[in-house]
Amino acid sequence: MTWICFPLVTRHSSLVTNVKTFYVTTPIYYANSLPHLGHLYTMLVADAIARSKRQQGIETFFLTGTDEHGINIERAAEKNGRTPKEQADFVVTYFKQMTAAFALDTAHGGYDIFMRTTEPFHYEGVSELWRRVAKAKTPKGRDALYKGHYEGWFCAPCAAYKTEDEFAKPANADDPPTCLIHETRLDRVSEESYFFRLSDYAEALLALYDSRDFVRPEARRNEVKSFVAGGLQDLSVSRLRTSVSWGIPVPDDPNHTMYVWFDALTNYITAIGFGNEQQEKKLGFEKFWPALHVMGKDILRFHAVYLPAFLMAAGVEQPRAIVAHGMWVDPTGRKMSKTLGNTIELDVLNRFFSIDAIRYFCLREMVFGQDGRFGYENLIDRTNSDLASGLGNLSSRTLTMIHRYSDGKVPSGEIADENRLAAKRAGVDDETAIADFIAHARDEFVRYFDELAFSRALEEAWAIVARVDKMISDAKPWDLAKDASQRQTLNAVLYRAAEALRWLAITLYPVMPISASEIYRQLGLGDEVSQADPRQLRWGEFKPGAQINEVKPLFPRIDKAKTMEEIKQESGDQRSEVGGQRSEAQPRTSGAAATEGSGQHATEADAVPGVANYIDIADFAKIDLRVAEVKTAERIPKADKLLLLSVDVGEEKPRTILAGIAEYYEPESLVGRKIVIVANLKPRKLRGYESQGMLLAASVGDEGKPVIATFNEDVPNGARLK
Ligand code: MSP
Numbered sequence: 001m002t003w004i005c006f007p008l009v010t011r012h013s014s015l016v017t018n019v020k021t022f023y024v025t026t027p028i029y030y031a032n033s034l035p036h037l038g039h040l041y042t043m044l045v046a047d048a049i050a051r052s053k054r055q056q057g058i059e060t061f062f063l064t065g066t067d068e069h070g071i072n073i074e075r076a077a078e079k080n081g082r083t084p085k086e087q088a089d090f091v092v093t094y095f096k097q098m099t100a101a102f103a104l105d106t107a108h109g110g111y112d113i114f115m116r117t118t119e120p121f122h123y124e125g126v127s128e129l130w131r132r133v134a135k136a137k138t139p140k141g142r143d144a145l146y147k148g149h150y151e152g153w154f155c156a157p158c159a160a161y162k163t164e165d166e167f168a169k170p171a172n173a174d175d176p177p178t179c180l181i182h183e184t185r186l187d188r189v190s191e192e193s194y195f196f197r198l199s200d201y202a203e204a205l206l207a208l209y210d211s212r213d214f215v216r217p218e219a220r221r222n223e224v225k226s227f228v229a230g231g232l233q234d235l236s237v238s239r240l241r242t243s244v245s246w247g248i249p250v251p252d253d254p255n256h257t258m259y260v261w262f263d264a265l266t267n268y269i270t271a272i273g274f275g276n277e278q279q280e281k282k283l284g285f286e287k288f289w290p291a292l293h294v295m296g297k298d299i300l301r302f303h304a305v306y307l308p309a310f311l312m313a314a315g316v317e318q319p320r321a322i323v324a325h326g327m328w329v330d331p332t333g334r335k336m337s338k339t340l341g342n343t344i345e346l347d348v349l350n351r352f353f354s355i356d357a358i359r360y361f362c363l364r365e366m367v368f369g370q371d372g373r374f375g376y377e378n379l380i381d382r383t384n385s386d387l388a389s390g391l392g393n394l395s396s397r398t399l400t401m402i403h404r405y406s407d408g409k410v411p412s413g414e415i416a417d418e419n420r421l422a423a424k425r426a427g428v429d430d431e432t433a434i435a436d437f438i439a440h441a442r443d444e445f446v447r448y449f450d451e452l453a454f455s456r457a458l459e460e461a462w463a464i465v466a467r468v469d470k471m472i473s474d475a476k477p478w479d480l481a482k483d484a485s486q487r488q489t490l491n492a493v494l495y496r497a498a499e500a501l502r503w504l505a506i507t508l509y510p511v512m513p514i515s516a517s518e519i520y521r522q523l524g525l526g527d528e529v530s531q532a533d534p535r536q537l538r539w540g541e542f543k544p545g546a547q548i549n550e551v552k553p554l555f556p557r558i559d560k561a562k563t564m565e566e567i568k569q570e571s572g573d574q575r576s577e578v579g580g581q582r583s584e585a586q587p588r589t590s591g592a593a594a595t596e597g598s599g600q601h602a603t604e605a606d607a608v609p610g611v612a613n614y615i616d617i618a619d620f621a622k623i624d625l626r627v628a629e630v631k632t633a634e635r636i637p638k639a640d641k642l643l644l645l646s647v648d649v650g651e652e653k654p655r656t657i658l659a660g661i662a663e664y665y666e667p668e669s670l671v672g673r674k675i676v677i678v679a680n681l682k683p684r685k686l687r688g689y690e691s692q693g694m695l696l697a698a699s700v701g702d703e704g705k706p707v708i709a710t711f712n713e714d715v716p717n718g719a720r721l722k
Helices: 037-055 071-079 084-101 120-135 198-211 218-229 260-265 277-282 297-314 346-352 355-365 376-406 417-425 431-450 454-475 484-508 513-522 560-570 617-621
Strands: 021-030 059-067 113-116 145-155 160-162 187-196 238-240 253-258 292-296 321-325 576-578 581-583 625-636 639-648 655-659 674-678 684-686 689-691 697-700 705-708
Touching: 021 037, 037 059, 037 084, 037 292, 037 321, 037 346, 037 355, 059 084, 071 084, 084 113, 084 346, 120 260, 120 277, 120 297, 187 238, 187 253, 187 297, 198 218, 198 297, 218 297, 253 260, 260 297, 292 297, 297 321, 346 560, 355 376, 355 454, 355 513, 376 454, 376 484, 376 513, 376 560, 417 484, 431 454, 431 484, 454 484, 484 513, 625 655, 655 689
Parallel strands: 021 059, 021 292, 059 113, 292 321
Antiparallel strands: 145 160, 145 187, 238 253, 576 581, 625 639, 625 674, 639 655, 684 689, 697 705
16 A cells, blocks of 8 residues: 655744745636626735745736636637637636736736646646645555545536535426526436545645644635535545646546546646646746645635645645635625626726726725725725825825925934934924834834735824824924924924835835836936845935935726716726636726826825915916906706806907806806816817816815806906905
């Protein structure tokens, strides 16, 4: 009898262990339907983990890809008049476009391999694993693989056999039962099959779960443990070629096709060279294995039970960890589905929101392991509150003040002994208080991030934002600037704010790589934020004298009412049917959210409340506000929101003005009315008309209903407002 050794490796018991390489994976997605929010989310999580490891100087390998075999792909291909490989190629194109559009591909510092199970090296590797399993004995000394006869119900979309508690009995006894997940009919399968003797592995699996936090988070580990403790049934791991031909043939028995999960789960090892010398030389199984596998809880069982059992049988080291997140549901807690019309469209996300706002929302909103609610409105609210008014505002107000009060150079934060008392009186304390606070929040961020508690980690980062905001509001730099004796106090506030921003950029980089790089650039820092390890940050290492760059808003405020309306109009327009599944329109490659006329531009006031809200009288004098009389008003075809006005500003000829008030004002009601316009606004073309000024109106309520500014007394046309 041969005895197989089961490496229950405890070498990498935590994400924070000091290792030289790191390997993280997403599931490989089915190649029968197009990418959606759920796929994007798992990629974002894995991408954030990979970036964090790379930032720490750890050589990291990040895998994503597609699962291309099996009856589902065969059926989708048939429906679309394609071969299965053509079907897979078609879907892969969309996945690659999606990853590029959301900056998750290799070119943007994202994944290292887009793994496809149709790669020849994968065939070789899976065949090698099969052969090893076929030779193996179970912990109870029996053959790990045996040939038998399978009779049962199979769900093609799940690619899994269903037991009685996993299907719904049909109303009509002659009909097949339906899958509880997909609500589709199950196939009756009755055929010869290879079986993997999973039932012999329960104890070894339970020992693995208890040896370290192999399955995370804990609630998910408990679920898996009770499933395994409840007893395991042997697993059918092949189908007759006559039933499923699109798959990898069983070595030495080509009448059988491997079970698609045996094939798919193995991709994580074949990708880096298991069973294929060339791939091994290129990447290195020894170098990168074991991996951290990230996935949704829907496929946890396959990863936490089947994969470890297969690896035990084959004598391959276990993964580093199996990490399952919750699922996105709609804002009312319902599962997202095209029938309910509550899905989140990737092209809409890509068009209306910045990549970092989406990343931030996904990681902040979902408590890792639990389900999360995703709605466009929630996304807008978080973007406006946490990003536009929070981090973005802190960044622009800090940089604006450095330009204004320190000539664009980061000042020294030193306060001489003789000035300490004055500083204290102005509410500016010893530097160590704020430095300690920020260092502690950074430590907590790193700790929570390593525990995959992203939401908690981000709360810590936002505690820094709030603390620095408070420091600025309390110290009132705009008052300090008026008092020459408080020069050092003012400088200290500016320095501390700039140093805090540097810390925030480095700490937040894995979650918000684009904005972090932008903050870094605006701060005038030359090195790469992607290479700066947050754990190595030391307070005070920002060199005084550094020249900062021009201030640009990071997160333009989103006009909620307007954007929701635009999303409503756009959603659905670009959808098409592919393989019976709803497809997403190709995401555009630009990740920028702010577009001319989209209402997403930040105003100066949005970016810098408090300090920058004050303008000089000279600034105000630049704006030429005039009284105008509406002569004609009409709607513009196909532009629901715009009115075309002709107004008399006391000039030779009336001016044309376009105003976004059509939903609230009847054109006729405006004729003869005196209004206020910005007369020296650069003319701009909209819908084929040149708008030669801008009408002033109050924006009222959540919807931003416009109420036109007007006069109670008679005023001549062209009169200037001062
Ligand atoms: N092909 C298998 C995986 C094989 S891995 C060896 C598969 N593919 S899938 O296309 O169905 O992808 C499932 C995964 O997509 C989930 O585990 C999760 O990572 C992601 N999501 C799909 N829907 C999701 C949500 N509603 N919310 C969050 N993630 C979701 O299963």
